[in-house]
Amino acid sequence: MAELKKEIPKVKIDEIQKRLLLEVADLHNVPEGAYNIRANGEMAGRASTANIEIVSKKDVSGIDINIAPGTKNESVHIPVVMDQSGMKEMVYNDFHVGEDCDVVIVAGCGIDNCGKQDSEHDGLHRFYVGRNAKVKYVEKHYGSGDGTGKRILNPQTEVYMEEGSYMEMEMVQIKGVDSTIRTTIAKLDAGARIVVRERLMTHGEQTAESVYKIELNGDGSSADVVSRGVARDHSYQKLDLGISGNAACSGHTECDSILMDDGRILAVPSLEANCVDAALIHEAAIGKIAGDQLIKLMTLGLTREEAEEQIINGFLK
Amino acid sequence: MLELKNISFGVDSEEGQKEIIRDVSLTVDNNKFVVITGPNGGGKSTLARLIAGIEKPTSGRILLDGEDITDWSITDRAKAGISYALQQPVRFKGIQVIDLLRIASGRYLSISAACDYLSEVGMCARDYINREVNASLSGGELKRIEIATVLARSTKLSVFDEPEAGIDLWSFQNLIKVFERMQEKNKDGSIIIISHQERILEIADEIVVIAGGRIKEQGPRDQILPALLGTASAVGACTQLEKGSEQ
Numbered sequence: 001m002a003e004l005k006k007e008i009p010k011v012k013i014d015e016i017q018k019r020l021l022l023e024v025a026d027l028h029n030v031p032e033g034a035y036n037i038r039a040n041g042e043m044a045g046r047a048s049t050a051n052i053e054i055v056s057k058k059d060v061s062g063i064d065i066n067i068a069p070g071t072k073n074e075s076v077h078i079p080v081v082m083d084q085s086g087m088k089e090m091v092y093n094d095f096h097v098g099e100d101c102d103v104v105i106v107a108g109c110g111i112d113n114c115g116k117q118d119s120e121h122d123g124l125h126r127f128y129v130g131r132n133a134k135v136k137y138v139e140k141h142y143g144s145g146d147g148t149g150k151r152i153l154n155p156q157t158e159v160y161m162e163e164g165s166y167m168e169m170e171m172v173q174i175k176g177v178d179s180t181i182r183t184t185i186a187k188l189d190a191g192a193r194i195v196v197r198e199r200l201m202t203h204g205e206q207t208a209e210s211v212y213k214i215e216l217n218g219d220g221s222s223a224d225v226v227s228r229g230v231a232r233d234h235s236y237q238k239l240d241l242g243i244s245g246n247a248a249c250s251g252h253t254e255c256d257s258i259l260m261d262d263g264r265i266l267a268v269p270s271l272e273a274n275c276v277d278a279a280l281i282h283e284a285a286i287g288k289i290a291g292d293q294l295i296k297l298m299t300l301g302l303t304r305e306e307a308e309e310q311i312i313n314g315f316l317k
Numbered sequence: 318m319l320e321l322k323n324i325s326f327g328v329d330s331e332e333g334q335k336e337i338i339r340d341v342s343l344t345v346d347n348n349k350f351v352v353i354t355g356p357n358g359g360g361k362s363t364l365a366r367l368i369a370g371i372e373k374p375t376s377g378r379i380l381l382d383g384e385d386i387t388d389w390s391i392t393d394r395a396k397a398g399i400s401y402a403l404q405q406p407v408r409f410k411g412i413q414v415i416d417l418l419r420i421a422s423g424r425y426l427s428i429s430a431a432c433d434y435l436s437e438v439g440m441c442a443r444d445y446i447n448r449e450v451n452a453s454l455s456g457g458e459l460k461r462i463e464i465a466t467v468l469a470r471s472t473k474l475s476v477f478d479e480p481e482a483g484i485d486l487w488s489f490q491n492l493i494k495v496f497e498r499m500q501e502k503n504k505d506g507s508i509i510i511i512s513h514q515e516r517i518l519e520i521a522d523e524i525v526v527i528a529g530g531r532i533k534e535q536g537p538r539d540q541i542l543p544a545l546l547g548t549a550s551a552v553g554a555c556t557q558l559e560k561g562s563e564q
Contacts, residue, residue, distance in 0.1 A: 300470065
């Protein structure tokens with residue numbers, strides 16, 4: 001068990017922020033291990049461990065997370081919560097993951113906006129993943145509040161993967177974010193592998209745009225990107241999944257989307273092969289919930305609405 | 318008890334209204350095992366869909382225990398005690414076998430109770446309980462899960478549309494036992510199976526032959542079955558398998 005070096009002894013967060021933390025990081029209270037909690041633009045709590053050091057950036061808002069080589073089975077939580085209407089912030093967080101690490105990183109942003117002004121959190125997360133390191137990254141975005149001000153989140157993620165490293169990314173945004181442009185770029189060296197599982201649900205008048213640009217630069221590198229989306233009401237999603245194969249590599253992207261009500265979805269697949277040994281595949285499917293799925297669940301006693309909910313929940317699980 | 322009274326059903330086609338079911342009347346008493354057979358395209362599956370509420374008859378009434386359910390939705394009929402196993406089971410992304418069994422049973426089902434239903438249909442429960450009901454499962458596996466959902470519901474009327482389709486011979490022998498045990502366990506329940514399988518016809522209490530949308534014959538097994546043997550309405554397991562492998 002890593003020794004805790006708490007820089008701030010007490011975490012100052014209110015009830016709304018606690019609820020947001022629960023939504024975005026499954027946290028009921030202060031997490032174990034290293035963490036940094038940001039609330040309304042201020043640091044509300046931080047802890048480093050013997051192997052994971054979190055330090056504030058000097059030039060811009062944000063933190064550096066330094067994970068020592070060989071760190072295994074440790075986690076870092078860096079949730080952001082906002083419940084002040086009218087806030088707009090841009091944060092830069094850099095993760096330096098040493099060689100041979102095996103760590104879990106949980107990020108996420110929850111915005112509660114009960115006011116009239118827009119609240120916006122934009123963040124750039126950069127991951128420098130060392131040789132043979134293994135990272136699981138979980139990012140959840142959530143919005144709540146009944147104000148007319150919009151909840152806006154524009155996350156940018158950059159991933160630089162050294163030889164033999166592995167990164168699994170779970171990106172989830174299933175409620176309450178009015179506008180989002182998500183951009184993820186990744187550059188992989190030989191033998192590195194990236195696996196992305198994205199879940200997006202939009203409703204009301206929301207718009208979500210998700211762009212992936214993955215470069216497979218080393219022999220034996222691979223990428224598997226699967227984005228599942230549900231667009232309800234009048235919402236709009238644009239999914240732009242791109243892979244460039246610049247070596248003997250393999251890449252797979254998949255857009256799988258369900259349309260409901262007057263939702264709209266644009267799927268833009270792009271594959272670029274610059275090497276004769278690059279094997280790239282794209283799959284895309286958009287459609288409404290299949291009638292026979294509804295019928296099957298209704299014959300088990302569910303109403304049409306309950307059946308739809310089960311199908312969507314399963315789809316986004 | 319299920320009663321179909323003068324049920325007709327038609328669809329619009331290029332040549333005008335096409336009658337698929339014509340004036341069918343049928344009574345299925347409690348604790349009866351009724352097999353509906355007949356040539357392909359004769360209207361058997363449509364009859365099952367009319368009972369489950371997926372299609373509504375153009376004329377005639379459907380009664381369950383004396384109550385007129387003709388205008389009831391699929392959901393209301395399911396809640397009233399009608400179960401229906403589809404001929405072509407449906408695939409779901411993300412929904413696991415355990416989820417489907419829990420929805421079917423209408424209560425919180427423990428893992429071990431859910432496993433019992435899978436074992437009942439000859440599946441190694443441990444391997445399947447957390448599997449997604451998606452394209453990674455074979456047709457035969459899906460079919461058996463479909464039957465397990467009906468077992469988990471344990472309702473007064475269970476309708477199976479060609480339960481043997483896509484099932485291999487070994488599983489088929491077990492399938493017969495599943496229906497026999499079902500009837501033993503659920504004393505007040507009745508079972509309707511759509512099938513032209515000789516082995517299934519052999520365990521029926523009553524057989525109904527449907528052709529051209531009409532009931533051609535109906536009555537106790539011993540009275541109906543001898544004349545059917547060797548025809549398309551009563552096919553032996555091997556014949557069916559050979560036919561299946563050719564397809």
